Amino acid sequence: MNTNVLSRSDRESVAILTFERPAKLNALNYELVDSIVQALDQIEVEDQIRAVVLTGSGRAFSAGADIHEFSEDVKRGVQIVHRKFVRRGQNMTKRIENFSKPVIAAVNGLAYGGGCEIVEATHLSIAVPEARFSKAEIAIGIPPCFGGTQRLPRLVGRKRALRMILTGEPISADEAKQAGLINEVAEKERLLEAAVDLGLKVARFAPEAVAVCLHAVHRGLNTTIDEGLAIEAEAFARMVPTTATQEALKKFTEARS
Numbered sequence: 001m002n003t004n005v006l007s008r009s010d011r012e013s014v015a016i017l018t019f020e021r022p023a024k025l026n027a028l029n030y031e032l033v034d035s036i037v038q039a040l041d042q043i044e045v046e047d048q049i050r051a052v053v054l055t056g057s058g059r060a061f062s063a064g065a066d067i068h069e070f071s072e073d074v075k076r077g078v079q080i081v082h083r084k085f086v087r088r089g090q091n092m093t094k095r096i097e098n099f100s101k102p103v104i105a106a107v108n109g110l111a112y113g114g115g116c117e118i119v120e121a122t123h124l125s126i127a128v129p130e131a132r133f134s135k136a137e138i139a140i141g142i143p144p145c146f147g148g149t150q151r152l153p154r155l156v157g158r159k160r161a162l163r164m165i166l167t168g169e170p171i172s173a174d175e176a177k178q179a180g181l182i183n184e185v186a187e188k189e190r191l192l193e194a195a196v197d198l199g200l201k202v203a204r205f206a207p208e209a210v211a212v213c214l215h216a217v218h219r220g221l222n223t224t225i226d227e228g229l230a231i232e233a234e235a236f237a238r239m240v241p242t243t244a245t246q247e248a249l250k251k252f253t254e255a256r257s
Contacts, residue, residue: 003020003031003035004020004031005020005021005029005031005035006019006020006032006036007020007057011196012196013048013050013199013200013203014049014052014053014196014199014200015049015051015052015053016053016055016195016196017036017039017052017053017054018055019032019054019057019061020057022056022057022058023058024063024066025058025059025060025063025109025110026056026058026060026061026063027063027064027065027066027067028062028064028065028089028115029066029069030085030088033088033089034088036092036095036096040095040099040103043101044099044100044101047207050101050199050202050203050207050210051102051104051198051199051200051202052101052102052103052104053103053104053105053106053192053195053196054096054103054104054105054106055105055106055108055191055192055195056107056108056109059109059110060108060110060111061105061107061108061109061111061131062111062112062114062115062118063110063113064114064116064136064137065085065089065113065114065146067140070084070085073085085145086145089114089117089145089147090145092118092146093117093120093121093147093151094147096118096121096122097123098218099214100210100214100215101207101210102123102124102199103121103123103124104122104124104125104195104198104199105119105124105125105126105127105182105195106126106127106191106194107127107133107191108128108131108188108191109128110131110132110133110170111131111133111134112133112134113134113135113136113137113144113148114146116133116134116135117144117146117147117151118146119133119182120147120148120151120152120155120181121147121151124198125181125182125184126182126183126184126185126195127176127177127182127184127185127191128173128185128187128188128191130173130188131173132171132172132173133170133171133173133181134164134168134169134170134171135148135152135164135165135168136168137165138165138166138167138168144165148165149161149165152164152165154221155179155181156179156180160179173185184198206242206244206245206248207244208239209244209245209248212238212239213235215231215235216234216235219231
């Protein structure tokens, strides 16, 4: 899928989706948000693709929502802006978070507002040393509304998250790694290579096993420990009778013998 705002290229079993609004610092207009969801819908049924990388063109990952676009809907009233802006953005980040294949953010520059919320929703993330992460929404008088008030505290802790949300001050890639927002820092010239390599590491394993791991972790985070353990046991039970599990166990035991 290639549009004016989103391009796709594949490297082996990894699909790379690139935000293509460099002149606007890859601001998330409605077309780009919809294109991300549509691309994921398409990739989910492609068995040969086992992981997805999201990145930006130019010097930004994404500067956040396209303020000029959604401010027009603000003038039209709460119901309209909620339906066209808030619900659309939340559906995008939920689609990323709930995706059955690992989604990896390759953060090539600043990730502000909705761009940071995409990073929060991805399963894994790598950033260049120059990357900056900010919850800048307070500067225009709104809270984060693509999931940032909920995911960020779960990732980095309540007080770290509130400092970002209440001040709008950016944090560096090293600070983001220390806080748990990203997994790794990589130099710009090897950012995509590092993200693709990470995707290929996961792609070695049975896609069914990867999917149930993603499902169990995501579902379990929003429950009590006992409910989470039940989800984990259910995931295990789903995999036991599969060919993938039987073949992997046979291969492992034969190698050990």
